[in-house]
Amino acid sequence: MLFASYGFIAFIAVMLAAYYLTPARWQWITLLVGSYVFYAFAGLECFVFILFTTVSAYIISRLIEREIKKENDYVAANRDTISKEERKAYRARAKKKRFHILLWGLFLNFGVLAVLKYSAFAVSNVNSIIALFGAKTLSLPSLIVPMGISFYTFQTMGYLIDVYRAKVTPERNPAKLALFVSFFPQLVQGPISRFSELGAQLTAPHRFNAKTVSFGLQRVLWGYFKKLVIADRVVIAIKTMLDSPEEYRGAYVLLLILLYSIQIYADFTGGIDITVGVAEAMGIKLAENFDRPFSSKSTKEYWRRWHITMGSWFRDYIFMPISVTRPMMKLNKAMAGKFGRVAASKTVAYIATTVTWFVTGLWHGAAWNFIVWGLLNCLVIMISEALEPTYKKFHQRFPRLTESKAYSKFMSVRTFMLMGVIRSLDCYGNVGLTFALWGSMFTLGGLGELLSGGIFELGLAAKDFIIVLVAVLVVYAVSVASVKGSVRERLYGRPVLSACLFGALLIAVIMFGAYGVGYDASQFIYGDRFR
Amino acid sequence: MKKRVIITVCASLAVVLILAFLQSLVVPKYADNREGLLVGEYYAEAGGHDVIFVGDCEVYESFVPAVLWEKYGISSYIRGSSQQLVWQSYYLLEETFEYESPSVVVFNVLALKYGEPQREAYNRMTLDGMRWSSSKIGAIRASMTEEESLVDYVFPLLRFHSRITELSVDDFAYLFDRPKVSHSGYLMQKGIDPMDGDATEEGRELLDYTLPETSMEYLEKMRALCAENGAELVLIKAPTNSWRYWWYDEWDAQVVKYAEEKGLAYYNFIDETEEIGIDYTTDTYDKGVHLNVYGAEKMTEYFGRILEEKHGLADVSHTEAQAAEWRTRVDEYYKERNR
Known part of the structure; x- marks a missing residue:
């Protein structure tokens, strides 16, 4: 059952009604039955x-x-x-x-x-x-x-x-x-929860609370906005370019990287919003999976803020155990004697990082492009680590520059682009082709063609780009506003404004969502991949 | 808390009203594709018809109820729409019997060739005009292509929401009302576009000439429905036989056999164009695919005689009120025809 389907919406409505109509001590059984029914689909x-x-x-x-x-x-x-x-x-x-x-x-x-x-x-x-x-x-x-x-x-x-x-x-x-x-x-599509955080919540009784339920549904609506208005609209142009990647080189590759970054963000965070929102409506708090990842200033920071539960899983159950295995301890000891403790611990960390990223890549998909994607992420992180002293010196030398807002924005954009380029391995699905297309970004222009109307021949008209742009700006504005705390919590104190905004959001999803006949409603990227 | 509940209720109502308005705005008005309005026009004239025609474009372009009344005093209505599939005809007929009890039901057999739902656009043109009833739900369920959903029919906004960026003047002009396009289900076409060289072409060869099982099942259901409601089912094949919609002899033989087995009348007018008086240089508006108004009038006159002579409609009586209504309809018909 797709999240973006009428069936799922009906299922949620029935589940919520059943959940709150069940005597509190048996609610978890309703949840189990519902989960198995969902799985049966x-x-x-x-x-x-x-x-x-x-x-x-x-x-x-x-x-x-x-x-x-x-x-x-x-x-x-x-x-x-x-x-x-x-x-x-x-x-x-x-x-x-x-x-x-x-x-x-x-x-x-x-x-x-x-x-x-x-x-x-x-x-x-x-x-x-x-x-x-x-x-x-x-x-x-x-x-x-x-x-x-x-x-x-x-x-x-x-x-x-x-x-x-x-x-x-x-x-x-x-x-x-x-x-x-x-x-x-x-x-x-996750998040990957820990038993210590989720186990007791699932089986605890939850009495109906209008605020909790409305907060949950608001989050679900927000997820649908990202998924249907942004991700499923942008995907049309992406699919056009991916259908014949050889035709869309040069500036088109850059466009694809940008659009795919928007799509995957809207798709994945939208899906998680729906997941977290549905759970929240039942009084269950799931772990957050994102923390404004595109504002990250380094790859390492990006991976602390993107797919957080996956990152922490790999850190706790792969990276850490590998780091303290007997062979690693031996290696650490042996190297410490010859090259010093810093070099020894860095070597151990690099080996553990490489293994972790190899597995992370493999987890994302059974294909070489995912493995290379993982290893490239690893490489960027290790190079950044290695260059850390140089960065430090640079920052000390030019404190006014490095402390400026412009430099901070530059670092965010740089990380965004770097992650976007590596991420394109994911959508092209072929390592050789991806490398060749990266090369074409520098050797072939195509910018003129793109700007002289080529951009509107990818399946999206100007009005579609306007819808996407406005929606992205809305998402960005909410993301910025959420830095100061929960937007929903602040709106709760202003019920008229809240009702207007969420009413407008619902209308926007219905009117501007790319769903139904004529649209190839795509599954959630992560759900599709991680079956 | 009370204040919050009131705000929520008011906001919900406002959202519903806005969505209802937007739905009216974005649903197709069929200002260009007038066929989309045909099914919905029936309800204004429902009741008291002697004959009901059901079928695809070949019925609403070949028979003129106004002429049938004028020449023979037979009241009729055409419940047809573009590429109307057999099961859609069945459910439309089922619905029609809820409103009236015609003596004769005429079904055009061309649609028997389709055993599966075809295109969503045609489905919508037939189904959107139906009023909500178990027949409509049955018709939707039987007609939906894989990409369609019943919910989209219940809330057309969910289907047509993307038209919000493609609105035209017509969408505002016909926001709440639709223009009347037919004359008792007949869609007038006054243009003349003679049959050209293509007319000599025949349909391409098929691998299998068996009419689909589903269509024959629905034909049988239609026969049973008519029998149940005391109506005589008459099968016809309209005279046009363009290579684009070729009626194969093999299909015809199956219909003949079925009609014989069930004791139904079946008229294939393809080879009777001379008797009817149809001239494909003047009586078609699209190179012989459909008849224009001049051809349809000839066809109606010819068929009226058959109804009168062979199907007991020689001396049907009507009330004065019905006759007055028909006089108005005939006047309207000629007003447009001679405009």
């Missing part, structure tokens, strides 16, 4: 996989819990009879055992994800190599990729790791865990 065959993740996570988490309890009981019972060293050794053995149990959980679930999502990519690469030797290539039956598998797998594995680290108490009610795994608003 994606195909009943997908159920097998989400149930597998739920059941396996439940068993593994309970086994880990049992081991933790056993360990604690043993230590408590033998506090006076065993030495500190013996206790330490016992705990280390117990931790190892827990780790093996955790590994089973990770192996099984990431294994399913790998087979379903990445086996075709792996086989195609193997076939490319085999073909070089003229041998018979491998074939693979077509596999389904269940909706939201990347999101719920990562979220659930995060839960297992947290249970292993004893950061959260495992859920004892399998149905409640099932709700955490399948909570429907975030199934399509």
Whole structure:
């Protein structure tokens, strides 16, 4: 069921009514049933996989819990009879055992994800190599990729790791865990929630509160505005250019980078607004996934503000663990002796960063363009890190310049463009082609053609660009206004203005949204990719 | 809290009113494509007809109810629209029986060739004009192409919202009222564009000449519906046979067989143009695809005789009020024809 569909809107209306009509202590069951009904729209065959993740996570988490309890009981019972060293050794053995149990959980679930999502990519690469030797290539039956598998797998594995680290108490009610795994608003495109933040909220009773519900619905409306008025309109021109990328070189590449940046922002943040809004209307607060990312002044900052929950997941569950693995510690120690502590720790950080970005790229899609996209992000971050002392010197030398607003804007625009260029790997979908088209930006002009009417031959007329421009300005204005605090909260104190603005927003979505017959309503980019 | 509730209610009402106004503004007025207004015009004249014609453009361009009344005293109405599919004809007929009980229902068989919904634009031209009823819902459900949704029919604003950037003077001129375009469902075309060399071309060969199962099912449903309502179903094929809308002998044979099996009358006028008196150098407005008003008058006169002689409509009686209404309609018809 697409978020941008009448069916979804009807589903939300029914869910909200059912949720608040259910006695408070049973509301979570309504939510679970609703989530499974929502999931059923994606195909009943997908159920097998989400149930597998739920059941396996439940068993593994309970086994880990049992081991933790056993360990604690043993230590408590033998506090006076065993030495500190013996206790330490016992705990280390117990931790190892827990780790093996955790590994089973990770192996099984990431294994399913790998087979379903990445086996075709792996086989195609193997076939490319085999073909070089003229041998018979491998074939693979077509596999389904269940909706939201990347999101719920990562979220659930995060839960297992947290249970292993004893950061959260495992859920004892399998149905409640099932709700955490399948909570429907975030199934399509995240955010990737933590059990410590979401688990209790999902099962807690929520009484109807007009303010909460209206805030949630306002956020949903805002999401639809971004998605339907901006993203789904801009996508028409993007698709035209992507249909024959060889024809749209030079300045068109620059235009595509700009439009795609607008589209992905409006699409992804719009989708998250809908997700967060639906949850909010039910009294559930989901983690925020964006914090005005296009105002970032560096790549590193950008990745702290864009897809925040994904970034923090990779930081906590990939980067950090890799950084403290035994081989890394050994490497750190060895290098520290020869090259100094700074160089050693930087080397370890670079290796962990590279692995993390490789996995991040792979997570975004089973294709080389995503891997290269991840590694380029990594490269930019590492170069920025390496050049940090030079920047510092420059900033100290020209304090008036670097502290000026203009310089600050320059840094934001630079980061925006840099991220946009790298991001275009994502839409062209072919590494070689993307590099060639980047080159064309410098070798071929095309600007004259573009400005002399070519821009209006991409499927969007002047009026479409005006609609997009006005909508982008509205989004920008709200983004700036939100720096001082919640816009909705401030409007709440002015009900007439609030009613006028949200009424106008609803009319704008209906009148200027690119939906219905004649428009190819695209799915949310992240939802489509992360099935 | 009370103040907030009042503001919310008022704002909601204001939004609904604005959206209702915008809906009136953006829905197509069919000022250029007059066919889009045909179905909706029926309700002003609903009731008391002896004959109801159903079908596609071949009915609303081939028969003139005003002439049928003038020459034979038969009251009739055409419930036809562009590329009207069989199931649309069925549901329009079902709806018609809610308003009246005609003695004869005439169905043009050309649409039997379509077994699936065709184009959304044609669907809208037929369905938007229908009043809301179970028949309309049935017609929509049967007609929707993959890209369509029932919600878009309930709230046409959701379908036509993008026209907000394409509004014309007509959208304001016909904001609340639509112009009357037909004469009891007949859409007058006075132009003359003779059949040219293309006329000798025949339709291209088909892989399969079987008429689609769905169309035949709806034809059967239409027959049952007529039987249930005491009306005689008469099948016809209008005389035009352009290569663009070729009526194949193989299709004709299937209709003949069906009519024989069910005891229905079937008239294929394609080969009777000489008897009818149709001259394709003067009686068509689009190179022989459709008849113009001069051809339609000849066709109506010819068919009126058949209705009178073979379908018991020789001595139908009408009230004085009906007769007065028809006199007005006939006057209006000739006023436009001779303008």
